[in-house]
Every structure is written in structure tokens, then in C-alpha cells.
Amino acid sequence: MFSSHEIYLPVNPDALSLIGFTLLVEKLHKFHAISASFRSAGMGTPAQVQGLVFNSIKANVDIEVPKMRMQLRLNQFRTAKRIAPNAKIFNAQIRDATVVRRAVTLGLPVILVGQESEEIDTVANDYRTLAAEIIQQGEVL
Numbered sequence: 001m002f003s004s005h006e007i008y009l010p011v012n013p014d015a016l017s018l019i020g021f022t023l024l025v026e027k028l029h030k031f032h033a034i035s036a037s038f039r040s041a042g043m044g045t046p047a048q049v050q051g052l053v054f055n056s057i058k059a060n061v062d063i064e065v066p067k068m069r070m071q072l073r074l075n076q077f078r079t080a081k082r083i084a085p086n087a088k089i090f091n092a093q094i095r096d097a098t099v100v101r102r103a104v105t106l107g108l109p110v111i112l113v114g115q116e117s118e119e120i121d122t123v124a125n126d127y128r129t130l131a132a133e134i135i136q137q138g139e140v141l
Contacts, residue, residue: 001028001031001047002031002035002038002046002047003043004047005044005045005046005047005048006047006048006050006084007028007047007048007049007050008049008050008051008052008053008134009021009024009049009051009052009053010052010053010054010055010094011052011053011054011055011070012054012055012056013054013056013057013061013063013066013067014066015066017066017070018066018069018070018073021052021070021073022073024049025049025077025082025083026082028047028049028082029082032046048083048084048087049077049083049084049087050083050084050086050087050134050137051087051088051089051090051134051137052070052074052087052088052089052090053089053090053092053093053094053130054066054067054089054090054093054094055093055094055096055100056094056096056100057093057094057095057096058095058096059095059096063093067089070089071089074087074088074089086137088137090130090133090134091133092126092129092130092132092133093126094123094126094127094130095122095123095126097122097123099113099123100123110123110124110127111124111127
């Protein structure tokens with residue numbers, strides 16, 4: 001966190017992720033306060049949350065209510081200047097898929113697990129879409 005400038009958080013569409021997001025932002029704020037004396041001007045700005053990515057999205061499940069709650073919390077933190085002013089919930093979402101769980105268990109990127117599966121193509125495309133959106137956000141800055 002000390003040497004980072006951007007933080008992107010994966011969140012599930014559930015109450016625990018909302019709590020976790022809140023706790024992380026508060027801990028990050030405390031960390032910045034404690035570590036401020038160690039930072040020099042040449043290090044740039046401290047790490048800030050730039051965006052949230054919903055993952056583990058199950059097919060045919062409506063996530064609008066969790067998304068609205070997360071957006072409300074995001075807006076509260078933005079107003080309090082605890083996150084980046086342009087922080088957002090990304091449009092790209094990562095689907096819930098067996099290949100993702102397998103990749104996590106094996107400690108490998110999704111693209112290297114289950115090459116023969118159609119599932120890999122859809123999830124890999126989810127990540128490609130997310131990467132393009134993150135790059136686009138960086139170009140706007």
C-alpha cells in the first residue's frame with residue numbers, strides 16, 4: 001500500500017463486501033496518517049481506491065440492490081475525501097465460474113486454467129473488458 005498509487009477492489013454483491021470495503025477504507029486512512037512522516041514529495045500521492053469490481057456474479061441474479069448500497073457508500077467516502085474523486089463501480093463484472101475457483105485454488109491466472117473450456121473464454125473476456133475499462137479510466141485522468 002505504501003508504494004502503490006491506485007487500488008482496485010473486487011467485491012461480491014453481498015453485505016460482507018460492503019462491510020469489508022468500509023473497514024478497508026478506514027484502515028487505509030489510518031495507514032496514510034501513520035506513514036505520512038515516511039513519505040517524501042517525490043513518492044507521489046498515497047494509494048487511493050480508484051474503483052470497485054463486482055465479481056462472483058451468478059447468472060440470472062439481480063445485483064442492483066447491492067450495487068446501489070455500494071454506490072451509496074462509495075459516494076459517502078468520496079464526499080469525505082477518503083477515496084479518489086473519480087472512484088467508481090466499474091461496468092465490467094466478473095462472472096461466477098468454476099474455472100475462477102479452480103484458478104484460485106491452483107494459484108494460477110484464469111487464462112491458464114481449463115484451456116479447453118468455453119467457460120474460460122467468457123470469464124477471460126470479463127477480465128479483458130475490465131482491463132480495457134481501467135485503461136480508459138487512466139487515460140481520462
